Every structure is written in structure tokens, then in C-alpha cells.
Amino acid sequence: MTYVIGDVHGEFDCLRRLVEKLPKESKLIFVGDLVDRGRKSKEVVEFVKNNNFLCVLGNHEKMMIEYVDEFEKTYPNLPCMIYYHRWIHNGGKQTLLSYKVIEVDKSDGKLVCLEDKEKFQRLLDDVKWLKTLPLFIELEFKKNDKPIVISHASMADVWYLKDDVKKQETIEEYALWNRKEPKIDVPIFNIFGHTIQKEVDLTKHFIDVDTGCCYADKGYGKLSAYCIETNQIIFTK
Numbered sequence: 001m002t003y004v005i006g007d008v009h010g011e012f013d014c015l016r017r018l019v020e021k022l023p024k025e026s027k028l029i030f031v032g033d034l035v036d037r038g039r040k041s042k043e044v045v046e047f048v049k050n051n052n053f054l055c056v057l058g059n060h061e062k063m064m065i066e067y068v069d070e071f072e073k074t075y076p077n078l079p080c081m082i083y084y085h086r087w088i089h090n091g092g093k094q095t096l097l098s099y100k101v102i103e104v105d106k107s108d109g110k111l112v113c114l115e116d117k118e119k120f121q122r123l124l125d126d127v128k129w130l131k132t133l134p135l136f137i138e139l140e141f142k143k144n145d146k147p148i149v150i151s152h153a154s155m156a157d158v159w160y161l162k163d164d165v166k167k168q169e170t171i172e173e174y175a176l177w178n179r180k181e182p183k184i185d186v187p188i189f190n191i192f193g194h195t196i197q198k199e200v201d202l203t204k205h206f207i208d209v210d211t212g213c214c215y216a217d218k219g220y221g222k223l224s225a226y227c228i229e230t231n232q233i234i235f236t237k
Contacts, residue, residue: 002027003225006209007193010038014223017236031193032058032152036091037214042098045126057133058152059176063087068127099123135175143189151175153194156182182206200224200233
């Protein structure tokens with residue numbers, strides 16, 4: 001069976017409970033946003049990476065890559081990694097804490113850099129792997145007579161542009177950031193996350209599997225897996 005898992009956002013314990021509920025030998029595919037907000041992004045990334053599970057790039061991985069690349073170019077001698085960047089204020093702080101390259105000063109609450117080259121190298125190694133993640137995965141079988149495409153955000157409306165080299169920025173923008181539902185007459189069956197739903201959104205032409213794993217305090221808090229073959233939904237809190 002093939003299960004597509006929604007945005008994990010650093011909630012490793014929840015992910016582990018979900019995987020334990022899935023049939024053994026299941027094929028797992030992740031819709032990206034493995035990192036940020038939750039407390040165990042490092043563990044999530046290394047779990048997916050070390051098990052060779054399929055995963056597409058999410059907007060939070062994109063921001064993380066941009067941040068670390070900028071840091072490497074600007075500060076080659078590893079001073080403090082803390083400076084203004086949109087990633088830090090969108091859950092990136094929690095990711096850096098999980099890699100133990102920063103800590104919170106208990107006296108004043110400020111972030112302090114920990115210049116541990118071994119831990120920093122582990123972060124760089126994981127970012128190198130994140131750079132290999134594709135924007136989308138097209139499966140070999142179909143759903144409702146349409147090719148199945150897995151992406152982080154909804155990209156069905158621009159699928160016709162995927163082979164146009166001049167439109168790759170548009171493809172990336174949709175695959176990482178789009179919030180609009182696909183139109184009914186799109187040529188693919190799109191499975192994605194990115195936009196939080198109370199329950200997995202099942203339709204005849206798309207599935208949104210993001211059920212807000214990291215937002216239990218806002219009335220969400222589920223991590224969901226969708227089985228392509230059976231339409232079964234399995235979730236944990």
C-alpha cells in the first residue's frame with residue numbers, strides 16, 4: 001500500500017506513532033514541510049532521509065535551504081547563526097534548536113549560538129539532502145483516470161507548464177506556496193498539503209492531507225496519512 005503523509009513540521013513523536021499504525025512494508029511519501037515549528041525537526045529529517053522515503057520539497061525546506069546557504073556565504077567562520085530572516089520567524093528557530101546549534105539563554109531569553117562544528121556539519125549534511133528533493137513526484141499509476149502527482153502545495157492548475165523552461169518559476173511558486181484549490185477540469189490527480197484542514201480533504205480530483213499536526217493549540221493537531229489504493233485515512237494526534 002502507498003500512503004501519503006501530510007506536513008509533519010517537526011512533530012517526530014506524532015510521526016512515529018502514525019508510522020506504527022500503518023501496515024508493515026507500506027510505501028511512504030511525504031508532502032514536504034518536515035521541518036519547523038515542532039521541537040524535533042532534526043529527528044524527522046533524518047528519519048525520512050535514513051529510511052529512503054520519498055519526499056517532495058516544501059516551502060519550509062526551501063526557506064531553510066536559503067537561510068543556511070546565505071549563512072555559509074556570509075559567515076564562513078561560523079559566528080552566531082542568529083540574524084533576521086523570514087525562516088527564523090516561521091519556525092526556523094525551533095529547527096536550529098533541534099540541531100543544537102543554538103540555545104536559549106535562561107537569564108534573558110535571548111538566542112545564543114553554540115559553535116559546535118560537528119553539529120553544524122550535521123545540519124549542512126541534512127540541508128544538502130533537502131536540496132535533492134523534487135518539486136513534485138508523478139506516480140506510475142492513475143486515480144480516477146488521471147496521473148497522480150504529489151506536491152507540497154496545489155499545482156494542478158499549472159501542470160501544463162511543467163515542461164516549459166521559461167515557466168519554471170511559476171511551477172515552483174505554485175508547488176511551494178499556492179493556497180488555491182485546483183479547478184475541476186485539471187489534467188492530474190493532485191495530492192498535496194500546505195493548507196491546513198480539520199480533516200483530510202477528499203475530492204475526485206485532489207486530496208489535501210495537511211491536518212495541522214503542529215497546531216493542536218488552534219484546534220487541529222492531527223497528522224494524517226492517505227492510502228492511494230483504498231482511500232483510507234489513518235491519523236494520530
